[in-house]
Amino acid sequence: MDEYVSEKQLNKAPGAPVDEKEAIERERLAELCLIKAKKTLKRYMPRNIQGTILMTFTIVSFTLLLLLGVVLYTLFARRMRTSSIEATEQLMEQSVVNLEDYLESMRRISDAMYYDVIKSSDISKDSIDNEMKLIYKAHKDNLVSFSLFKQDGSLVSASPIAEVKSNLYVPSQQWFNTALSKDEDLHFSTPHVENLFLDPGYGYSWVVSLSRAVDLIENNELTKGVLLVDMNYSTIKEMMERINQDSTGQYVYLTNTSGNIIYHPKQMQINYEIMNENNINEAHYSDGMHEEVFRGEKRQVIVKSISYTGWKLIAVLPDSAYSIDISNLRFVVILLVASALLIMIFINRIISSRISRPLNLLNNSIKNMENGDMYPEDIYVGGTQEVEHLGRTLRHSIERINQLMDDIVIKQEEKRKSEMDALQSQINPHFLYNTLDSIVWMIEGGHNKDAVFMVTQLASLFRISLSRGKNIITIEQEIRHAENYMNIQKVRYKNGFGVVFDVDEEVKKYATIKLIIQPILENAIYYGVGDMDPDDGGEIRIHAWYEPYNSGNDTEVSIGTVKHDDSALRDESGISEGDIYIEVMDNGYGMPPEVCENLLNEDNDTKNVVPKHGSGVGLVNVHNRIRLRFGEQYGLFAESEPDEGTRITIHIPAILFNEDNQKLLESGHYRTLSNKKR
């Protein structure tokens, strides 16, 4: 429909500008996509109650779990980041204290040498080698060398005693100039290889030089000099390495005031420009935490200043440093959410199954009901209160319907019976008049024996007709009734036709509705052989036989072959043992096929398509009575050929005549019973 509308819209604008056409086309495509999506959604949407409940519960659970997961993840990730920063800050606080302690100890060494030894010595007379040696020995783990130079660069004293390089020109050294230029301060250099003395062991050490200008007394004159403490760089390196054990990517490095690197875990890579560091800028940050973006990476930088030196301890926490921990956390959260979701699906499935099961069972009961299974005990009653109530109500309804249906059957039967009784009461006087007239005529003619025979036959006829008010009699009685009737009629028709009864003995013990053959015989006489000349050899043949259920599918009847689908026709009530066929065949005038076809049609019966005279008790009446009593698969079957004759076959179930079966059949419940069994 929507496609049609869209198509229409497109066709409506043949003269529209290109843009407008494109817009319409786009709109049409969008609509088509929407329709397609809706169809797909509809196809995959569950349509049963369990699926709907399961999907709804699952979506709700998933949404909640997802929300919970995201919240948990965010909270934990934030907490981890905060913890990481706090831990780094604590580590840095401790490191700063350690570094300051170390530098302070170096400063104290320098102070001790200066204030305790140098200031009180005249270097021209007193040797300070021993004092220097003593101090050096006490701190040799942290020191590489200890030396005092005059203002001209000449060595006054050094420890450990080593060969001064021949080409050494101390005043050109940076630490020397810095110390003299700012003589009130202590100066810490950046790391460099110590190059004052020759080590015969080919050793070269990285040092940080602590230099200060000192006042020297030489020949009682005050001169300037420089005291140099070459601190072992490896001490600082080891201290820094200890705080750089983290493998996540965060690191701490050390710079001087200008940003020149004193220690960096990747110092060689920086020297070789394999990696870069924002050391110059970061060294100028104030103490505290800063955020920056360096080479496209967001990172947090914590800066701490170190007393005495102006050095900066800088911790770098790149975003990637958190990624490993956060990635692990993400996995844990996803695993938890996934597990919880699966458990929820499982629980939801059980819940939806519990909720929907009674409804499904009730639904199945209703489906069976739709298929004709109207048994109240088969209706599911259970589950929740509401479903149980529904089941009970439905069961009561079915019971009521069945009751009503049974009532209808009984009423119908009663109606038929009363109709038949009415009809019989209409014909009986005429039939009785004619019969009695014949008897009178016989008596007057001195045919007493014939008159006795007629009276006997008439008496037998009425006895069977009455049957103490019962509708169900044996076939034997029904056949006898037919014989009585035919004997009377033969007398009346002056033996203008013949009657042959070909009845199997075993048939006689079975039950039937009474007065089903007589109306057919009546019809055979009136419409068949009644008006034929005696010379024409009119004959009515009654053939009754029994077919057990396992006797085969095909039933041969005198005209053609009637095929019965055994499985379809089989009466599975357990009462019936097979089928009884009673065939009434005449060789009278017969009738055209269209008349024959409508013979058992109730509408035609009521419209009097088949002309009736005589009894007026139609075949339709018999047909309906059989069907009402035994079921739709039974009844009459008519075949006729003009000028050949007519054959009417009665088909009833083979039910043994006994008290129980008679009661059952009389009550009209046989049909219900047989339907149920089927």
Added chain:
Amino acid sequence: MNEDSEILLPVVVATIVVILFCVVMLIKGTGPEIYKVSVIVSDSNSGRWVPFKAGLEQAANDNNIELNYVHTEYLDNIYTEAEIINEEISRGADGIIAEFCLSDGVDDLVASIGARVPIQFVVTDVIADADVSGNHATVAPDNYAIGRAVGNELVIDYGEKLSDIKIGIISGNQNQLGMQQRLEGFIDSTKKMKPDIVWTVAETRYTREELDKAFANEPADIVIGLDNNSLETAVDRLSGENDGNVKFYGSGCSEKLVYYIDSGKIDSMILPNEFSMGYQSMSDLAIKLQNRTSQLVSKEIDYNVVHRENLFGEDNEQILFPIVK
């Protein structure tokens, strides 16, 4: 579907999913794979390898590689070296960095190793078949250029006087292509000055004896050591000869040689950037191991000229005395 299977199915599916997830997490949780790389160089504890080893360690640290620096004595037999390499591979080495003591005639060995693990040659190139799969390459200085640089130092210091000067050469392991190239480079650069090369001693196990014999036969004014060991041996054996007037030139990087420069025994030295050699070879190998489709590519490392005056200059200081974490 009966009720049992309706309940069992989700349980089975759920269990499988959770197990799969755990397996994925376990694999993911262990982080990237750690590869093992073995390094085989001759006389592994020699001071000449300090900067190289520092480079290796830094690169291994940066690339999450487990470095196995194999202890070796002096290697002059390619079969012994091949045996060590094979042993390392059988012990689980994912990659090899090696200084081959023989450059020619090793095609089969290179092909055999290259078929199993990627291999980086250092110090010297090898003569091998074309490597289509990029499983072997060389990270080394331009050895011919180093030879020329040594020669140029002589030319700068002596100019035309060079023709009057007797020169002795300790030419390193001449089975190595790199040492052949250095010698070639040195000869080419000094050719115009027509120096008097009185002897050339190749490095063997008996270098010292041969050197002593050669010097005794024909004392040289200048002795050239074309590699670290040659230069160290030259200074160690001959610095006291000729009243201490023998001059030494060459190439090297050990602290001992630095001391010799510092103390004025060596006039000039070509300093290959061996830290870079170590770092580059390990980094390239790590990339190859982490991405098998990538190819190893040969790379050259640079060199500096070092003498007494610039020994403690910032650049040379970093190369000579690497600060290693």
